[in-house]
Amino acid sequence: MEALIERSAFIGLDGRAWFYGGAESPPPSVMLEAVAAYVRNRANGPLGRIQNGEVEQACRDNLAALLEGRPEQIALMSSASEAISMIAASCRFGQGDNVVVHDLEFPSGVLPWLHLKSSGVEVRVVANRGWRVTAEDLLAAVDANTRIVVTSHVSYMSGVRIDYRSLYRELSKTKTLLLVDATQSLGVVPVSVNDADFVVASSYKWLMAGHGGGVLAVNPRRTELFEPRYVGWRSVEDMFSDTRFEHFRFYRDARRFETGYPSYPTLYAMKASTDLLLSVGIGRIAAHVLELGGRLIRDMKRIGFEPMTPEQPEWRAGNISFVCPDGERLADELQRQGTYVWGGDGRLRASIHLYNNSDDVAKLVSQLAVLADRSAS
Structure with missing residues (x-):
């Protein structure tokens, strides 16, 4: 699933997966x-x-x-x-x-x-x-x-x-x-x-x-x-x-x-x-984030993360939160790998907007799977 806008239209997305929009969005060019x-x-x-x-x-x-x-x-x-x-x-x-x-x-x-x-x-x-x-x-x-x-x-x-x-x-x-x-x-x-x-x-x-x-x-x-x-x-x-x-x-x-x-x-x-x-349209943006968010919830459940955000589309928007007692530590680890999420208050939050795509979701899930395995061992 592609982003709704070219990633080059933003400053800071080069090589990064930005799920931090609930705190700060990447600045548009x-x-x-x-x-x-x-x-x-x-x-x-x-x-x-x-x-x-x-x-x-x-x-x-x-x-x-x-x-x-x-x-x-x-x-x-x-x-x-x-x-x-x-x-x-x-x-x-x-x-x-x-x-x-x-x-x-x-x-x-x-x-x-x-x-x-x-x-x-x-x-x-x-x-x-x-x-x-x-x-x-x-x-x-x-x-x-x-x-x-x-x-x-x-x-x-x-x-x-x-x-x-x-x-x-x-x-x-x-x-x-x-x-x-x-x-x-x-x-x-x-x-x-x-x-x-x-x-x-x-x-x-x-x-x-x-x-x-x-x-x-x-x-x-x-x-x-x-x-x-x-x-x-x-x-x-x-x-x-x-x-x-x-x-x-x-x-x-x-x-x-x-x-x-x-x-x-x-x-x-x-x-x-x-x-x-x-110019993109809020209806298109909403459909995009709901589809990507549903995919993220399903993939995160598969690797053992409990969602706080309901999977039903009518109950959510761009913020997707997961129960995570060490969310702050994981957010710091992900930041070092070029993935921005929000961690703290016993949760990990990924915020999806029009600039996110399927590759971002796959990157976040794969990185967290490795970090979770490392913590378990």
């Missing part, structure tokens, strides 16, 4: 020209600001297309963590209110809510069952005092894909909001802002751009009156109005969550990388 274009435009002074704005809008358009939304629903942040923290700080909690999370969630999706416990907010943690969390599991923890449910679309830990669409169908009948972290899915499987109240993502993993960028997509269906607790000059409709020392008006769209300039080098890179993703 177009990133070099994109960042260089930012520097050149910066030298154009006032014209450069216009050029930055054009790239920013094009990037916003691409992200909206990936999220099945509209450009005005997209806020450009510094990170997914910033976006989650902003939402947490902006929720109007009362005494006895609660937040529902689960134990397969990345720390950035948990910490902002734990910080609110001192204010009387209860944080309910739903336990996984066999490395899975279902929409029904999360709904069982929701009551009349639940203000928001927070879940990743795809778990960084087990690779399980959570059915947030079914979750939102039920939550939309209540006053409970839904925040979905699509950091481990946006760019590799379909994601829709129409099936959540907020969707956040990072720029440097599956979106294949640089660090310093975060995405916040806002569904106005139930959040039209949701206002951030902090504000900057980019948040307001007219920062230089005659009454600017008396009052202000937030933008009505997602721009109200932006406080200052974004990281333009990152936006230039993300515009280029999302051009690439959209």
